[in-house]
Amino acid sequence: MIIKTPSKVILFGEHAVVYGYRAVSIAINLMSTVEIVKKEGNMVRLNLLDLNKAQNFDLDSIYNLNPSTYNKFDDFKYCLCAIKNTLNYCKINPNFGFELNISSKIPVSCGLGSSASITIGTIKAISKFYEKELDNENIANIGYLVEKEIQGKASITDTSTITYKGILEIKNNKFKKIKGEFEDFLKNCKFLIVYAEKRKKKTAELVNEVAKIENKDEIFKEIDKVINEALKTNNKEDFGKLMAKNHNLLKKLNISTPKLDRIVDIGNRLGFGAKLTGAGGGGCVIILVNEEKEKELLKELNKEDVKIFECKMVE
Numbered sequence: 622m623i624i625k626t627p628s629k630v631i632l633f634g635e636h637a638v639v640y641g642y643r644a645v646s647i648a649i650n651l652m653s654t655v656e657i658v659k660k661e662g663n664m665v666r667l668n669l670l671d672l673n674k675a676q677n678f679d680l681d682s683i684y685n686l687n688p689s690t691y692n693k694f695d696d697f698k699y700c701l702c703a704i705k706n707t708l709n710y711c712k713i714n715p716n717f718g719f720e721l722n723i724s725s726k727i728p729v730s731c732g733l734g735s736s737a738s739i740t741i742g743t744i745k746a747i748s749k750f751y752e753k754e755l756d757n758e759n760i761a762n763i764g765y766l767v768e769k770e771i772q773g774k775a776s777i778t779d780t781s782t783i784t785y786k787g788i789l790e791i792k793n794n795k796f797k798k799i800k801g802e803f804e805d806f807l808k809n810c811k812f813l814i815v816y817a818e819k820r821k822k823k824t825a826e827l828v829n830e831v832a833k834i835e836n837k838d839e840i841f842k843e844i845d846k847v848i849n850e851a852l853k854t855n856n857k858e859d860f861g862k863l864m865a866k867n868h869n870l871l872k873k874l875n876i877s878t879p880k881l882d883r884i885v886d887i888g889n890r891l892g893f894g895a896k897l898t899g900a901g902g903g904g905c906v907i908i909l910v911n912e913e914k915e916k917e918l919l920k921e922l923n924k925e926d927v928k929i930f931e932c933k934m935v936e
């Protein structure tokens with residue numbers, strides 16, 4: 622059985638959303654793949670194909686995993702925690718094991734929700750494999766518990782966007798799907814996602830560093846005002862300026878980098894606007910394309926050592 626799961630890009634509100642403020646997030650067509658195959662006996666084999674890592678785990682030991690035990694399995698921990706939470710949530714007592722082959726088109730640790738994508742994919746694969754069908758609410762909830770357990774602090778943004786797809790507005794850890802005029806406006810926007818640089822820190826570390834910033838609440842309130850304006854606009858120039866404003870507020874949370882700022886400047890100059898997306902500390906920039914200057918924009922970006930993704934919304 623093979624499960625394909627999208628990733629996401631946060632348009633506005635990363636980090637603020639962890640504290641109950643709003644975020645706007647879009648599911649995009651960079652997909653992760655989780656294949657599950659039956660194995661006799663009581664073993665679980667995890668193959669992280671992109672990271673060239675594979676390991677066997679005793680199925681019984683997975684039920685009792687906790688941060689002090691799975692942290693030593695670093696890159697396996699989201700997958701292990703997703704398996705643990707799904708087995709417990711669905712009260713599965715299997716008499717056979719499985720092998721999970723995980724691969725993904727999503728650059729790892731760059732703000733596009735690679736952790737949430739493989740988490741949701743694993744939850745879906747395990748529940749289907751043991752014939753315990755889960756609805757989206759259950760899947761998203763288990764996924765959120767995994768990200769919260771591993772990150773210490775998390776919002777539902779990544780896991781809900783990836784589960785429900787489309788465009789989500791999240792506030793106070795509840796979401797609503799954005800439909801109507803704003804959805805039509807966004808569908809008429811062309812965004813480029815630019816993978817600017819490898820992150821030196823994981824989301825968990827970045828979220829915990831922001832937690833220590835004293836005036837973060839004032840910054841979050843300013844970001845919320847930006848989102849208020851963004852949700853009312855249908856003008857690309859105004860929307861782009863609001864993206865740039867969100868980026869400048871994120872800089873005050875010390876989560877941007879000189880490289881991210883340079884790419885954002887190019888996006889502001891040759892697009893309608895740009896901002897970092899996700900936890901920051903490196904990773905990706907999202908640019909709202911101005912079709913009249915797109916050639917110049919690509920020319921400038923290609924002078925930088927970056928990877929450019931033209932992504933489509935997944936509904």
Ligand SMILES: Nc1ncnc2c1ncn2[C@@H]1O[C@H](COP(=O)(O)OP(=O)(O)O)[C@@H](O)[C@H]1O
Binds near residue numbers: 672725
């Ligand atoms: N293709 C993959 N294969 C295995 N594990 C992955 C993959 N992509 C992401 N992960 C897991 O997610 C972690 C990255 O999560 P995180 O730091 O939140 O970055 P992101 O911003 O992409 O969500 C990796 O350390 C690994 O544990």
Ligand SMILES: C[C@@](O)(CCOP(=O)(O)O)CC(=O)O
Binds near residue numbers: 899901
């Ligand atoms: C920083 C945050 O707002 C988004 C994290 O996104 P990512 O893990 O960098 O894809 C954390 C969260 O919402 O859980």
Ligand SMILES: [Mg+2]
Binds near residue numbers: 734735736737779824
């Ligand atoms: Mg993540």
